[in-house]
Amino acid sequence: MAGSPHGWLAWTSTGLVGSTGQGLRLEALELRLLRIGAPDPTDASYDDFASTNGESFIDGTQARVQAHVQDIGWQGWVTDGKTAGTTGRSKRIEAIRIKVANAYADGDVEVRAHVQDIGWQGWVTSAGYAGTTGRGKRIEAVEVRLTGELAKLYDVWYRAHVQTIGWMAWTKDGASAGTTGASGRMEAIQVLLVRKGGSAPSADGQATEISFFSTPDVIYTAHSKDVGWQGARKDGATAGTTGQSRRLEAMTIKLTGGEDALSGGISYRAHVQGTGWQGWVSDGSIAGTTGQARRLEAFQVKLTGAIAKFFDVVYQAHVQNVGWQSWVSNGQVAGTVGRALAAEAFKVKLVLKGASSVVASGLDYCWLKSSPYWSGQVKVLLMNKHYSKGRYDASHGGQHVIRQIVIHHNEGNLTTEGCWHTWQTREASAHYQVESSGTVGQLVYDSDTAWQAGNWVKNLDSIGIEHADAPGSTAAHRYLTEAAINAGSKLVALLCLQYNLGIPEWGVNVIGHNEVTSTDCPASLGKGGSQHNEYISKARSWYEIIHAAMFGN
Numbered sequence: 189m190a191g192s193p194h195g196w197l198a199w200t201s202t203g204l205v206g207s208t209g210q211g212l213r214l215e216a217l218e219l220r221l222l223r224i225g226a227p228d229p230t231d232a233s234y235d236d237f238a239s240t241n242g243e244s245f246i247d248g249t250q251a252r253v254q255a256h257v258q259d260i261g262w263q264g265w266v267t268d269g270k271t272a273g274t275t276g277r278s279k280r281i282e283a284i285r286i287k288v289a290n291a292y293a294d295g296d297v298e299v300r301a302h303v304q305d306i307g308w309q310g311w312v313t314s315a316g317y318a319g320t321t322g323r324g325k326r327i328e329a330v331e332v333r334l335t336g337e338l339a340k341l342y343d344v345w346y347r348a349h350v351q352t353i354g355w356m357a358w359t360k361d362g363a364s365a366g367t368t369g370a371s372g373r374m375e376a377i378q379v380l381l382v383r384k385g386g387s388a389p390s391a392d393g394q395a396t397e398i399s400f401f402s403t404p405d406v407i408y409t410a411h412s413k414d415v416g417w418q419g420a421r422k423d424g425a426t427a428g429t430t431g432q433s434r435r436l437e438a439m440t441i442k443l444t445g446g447e448d449a450l451s452g453g454i455s456y457r458a459h460v461q462g463t464g465w466q467g468w469v470s471d472g473s474i475a476g477t478t479g480q481a482r483r484l485e486a487f488q489v490k491l492t493g494a495i496a497k498f499f500d501v502v503y504q505a506h507v508q509n510v511g512w513q514s515w516v517s518n519g520q521v522a523g524t525v526g527r528a529l530a531a532e533a534f535k536v537k538l539v540l541k542g543a544s545s546v547v548a549s550g551l552d553y554c555w556l557k558s559s560p561y562w563s564g565q566v567k568v569l570l571m572n573k574h575y576s577k578g579r580y581d582a583s584h585g586g587q588h589v590i591r592q593i594v595i596h597h598n599e600g601n602l603t604t605e606g607c608w609h610t611w612q613t614r615e616a617s618a619h620y621q622v623e624s625s626g627t628v629g630q631l632v633y634d635s636d637t638a639w640q641a642g643n644w645v646k647n648l649d650s651i652g653i654e655h656a657d658a659p660g661s662t663a664a665h666r667y668l669t670e671a672a673i674n675a676g677s678k679l680v681a682l683l684c685l686q687y688n689l690g691i692p693e694w695g696v697n698v699i700g701h702n703e704v705t706s707t708d709c710p711a712s713l714g715k716g717g718s719q720h721n722e723y724i725s726k727a728r729s730w731y732e733i734i735h736a737a738m739f740g741n
Contacts, residue, residue: 208248208290248290251297251344251379256283256321269389273376275349280326280373283319288338288381295336297344302329302368326373329366329400342381345389347399349376352542353498354395358388369403370499370540401450401498404443406536411438411478421535428533430506435483435530438476443495452493454501459486459525465560483530486523490738491538499538506533514549514589517688519738521551525558549579549589550634550651550687557630561682561734564675567604567629575617576637579648588648590634590687593680593698594641595723596654597666597710604629607654615639618652620679624659626671628679634687642705651683655713666711668719676713677723681730685738692727694720 197205206214252265255272258279266272267289273281286299298311301318304325311333312318319327332346333339339361347358348366351373359365360382366374380389410427411417413434421427428436441456457468458475461482469475470492476484491501504515505522508530516522523531557566579588596618602610604621608631611617618640621629632638640652655676658669668676680692689697694715701709712719 204292208292210248247292247383249292249338249342249381250289251381252287252289253377253379254285255281255377256317256319257281258324258326269345269378269380271349271376271378273349273374275354275376277375278351279375281319281375281377282323282325282327283317283321284327284330284377285314285317286332286379287314288334291338293337293341295334295338297332297334297338299330299332301327302364302366303327304371304373307368327366328370328372328374329364329368330374330377331362331364332379333362341384343384343386344379345382346377346379347389347394348374350374352540355393357394357397357399358391359399360388364400367401367403367540370401370538372540372543396497398450403499403538404450404495405445406441406454406501406538407444407472408439408441408534408536410436410534411474411476412436412532413481416478424535424537426506426533426535428506428531430511430533432532433508434532435508436476436532436534437480437482437484438474438478439484439487439534440472440474441489441536442472450493450495450498452491452495454489455492456487456489458484459521459523460484461528461530464558484523485527485529485531486521486525487531487534488519488521489536490519498541500541501536502539503534503536505531507531510552520686520688521555524551524553525555527553549587550636552633552635554630554633555686556628556679556682559682561737562678564678565625565627567627569604569608569629569631570633571608571611571617571631574611574615574639575632576639576647578635579637581644581648584645584648588637588645590649590651590683591689591697592646592650593683593689593692594646594650594652594701594704595676595680595698595710595713596640596652596701597668597713598654598656599663599666601656601659601661602654603627603656604631607631618654620651620653622653622655622672622676622679624656624669624672626669626675628675634683641701642707646704651687653679655710657711668712673719673723673726677726678730680727681734684727684731685734691731692724694724698724698727 250267252267253272254265256262286297288297296313298313299318300309300311302308332344334344343360345358345360349355405422407420407422408427409420412429441454443454453471455468455470456475457466459465489501489503500517502515502517503522506512554568556562601624603623607621617632617638619632619638637647638652641647655672658667661667684692692698700714701707702714713723
């Protein structure tokens with residue numbers, strides 16, 4: 189067989205000759221009938237039409253994919269494993285079409301989709317599409333398979349690009365790709381035909397070795413005063429009571445179900461009246477007490493194992509005389525400590541990691557004083573003026589949350605009391621003062637807005653920490669004591685953990701006052717200052733030490 193520009197292809201006695209999907213015309217064909225036992229045409233004696241190609245058939249069979257994308261509609265068809273959909277634009281795929289082109293064998297390709305609020309749809313052929321259009325619903329997972337002779341000749345490989353995860357691993361022949369139960373939008377897909385038994389496509393760009401997972405349910409129970417154990421709740425439903433003044437006394441939490449569920453578990457612990465923080469328990473064990481009439485005042489919840497790489501656990505407490513607090517996540521404290529207030533109800537749910545905006549707006553008590561990870565001295569001397577209650581401003585985006593820590597220094601060796609008196613006549617304040625002795629004072633609750641950064645929006649989004657200059661520090665040479673550096677850096681680490689800000693990083697979640705407004709503050713602690721590197725290095729070290737103590741890694 190001759191096919192320009194390939195010339196003569198190889199001889200064959202079985203199967204196909206020629207090409208498909210190449211746009212090549214068949215220009216000549218040679219047939220030879222040989223006696224049994226005669227040399228085959230590859231023998232050197234048949235050199236009049238030498239083959240320039242080792243193949244007798246050039247296979248152009250390929251999968252073609254078209255995606256219907258949020259705000260875009262139907263894109264053009266793509267082939268050969270190229271990307272259908274978008275990446276880096278946070279747009280959901282809403283529908284998918286797949287067909288086989290240039291096929292020489294009988295059969296078809298079928299696809300089905302797991303769709304938001306619908307679940308798994310039925311299989312559709314290349315004549316239809318999977319998903320929906322005009323309904324604003326995301327595809328979350330897909331399955332693709334071949335039928336007929338095509339299924340005997342080829343494997344169909346595919347992989348999903350999922351929000352916050354990226355490209356998941358390749359899978360094939362009807363297996364699931366993507367996620368279910370995670371509210372995770374599929375943003376792109378790649379599909380490729382490979383001869384049966386051939387190698388998997390390249391893993392370039394792959395973010396995980398997992399091709400699919402489904403989200404387990406979070407199941408939890410509450411033991412309440414005069415009620416005892418209530419029935420199980422799950423996935424954000426309320427456990428406990430509200431409006432009845434009934435304290436929580438104990439709780440259990442576990443993960444269950446989920447086809448192809450990720451490995452790992454859930455751990456939690458309770459702060460109990462008269463006892464303090466109990467040890468961590470896991471997977472349905474009791475945290476708190478029963479039969480002792482002790483109120484459960486606060487709790488923490490964290491994920492363990494592989495599931496923690498893909499999900500955040502978020503939870504919320506309803507507190508006596510306070511009501512529902514803001515949602516917190518991943519080991520943060522829900523409830524109160526040191527205020528003799530009972531938690532009365534709670535909620536727990538899983539969300540895809542990075543997909544949730546759960547960041548605390550701050551606690552309205554001095555949590556540092558009772559933190560098991562703080563061993564230093566703490567004073568509480570709250571301002572009665574020159575700060576603002578809460579972190580809400582309707583004219584500046586509504587409710588604000590803690591996103592950064594702003595570092596300051598005093599022009600002098602001030603105590604917590606000295607700051608309080610100074611700010612009685614000066615329209616300024618900060619959440620914390622670190623004294624030269626290493627004692628930390630709280631002057632404004634984290635949940636309130638201190639007047640500390642010289643920028644109102646920045647005040648709404650940050651916590652301010654003042655540091656006393658060392659005795660003998662001068663305007664020409666400002667510096668802090670080692671005790672103040674140790675205490676301040678550890679406070680930064682704890683705040684980053686408490687409010688889920690991540691490891692301290694200057695310019696990201698920790699900044700100097702001079703990076704907000706024009707000022708010399710924070711002097712030696714600022715970028716380029718004589719104690720800057722020591723301070724931020726210790727903050728990062730403290731973070732890692734405390735994180736390991738909290739989460740065991």
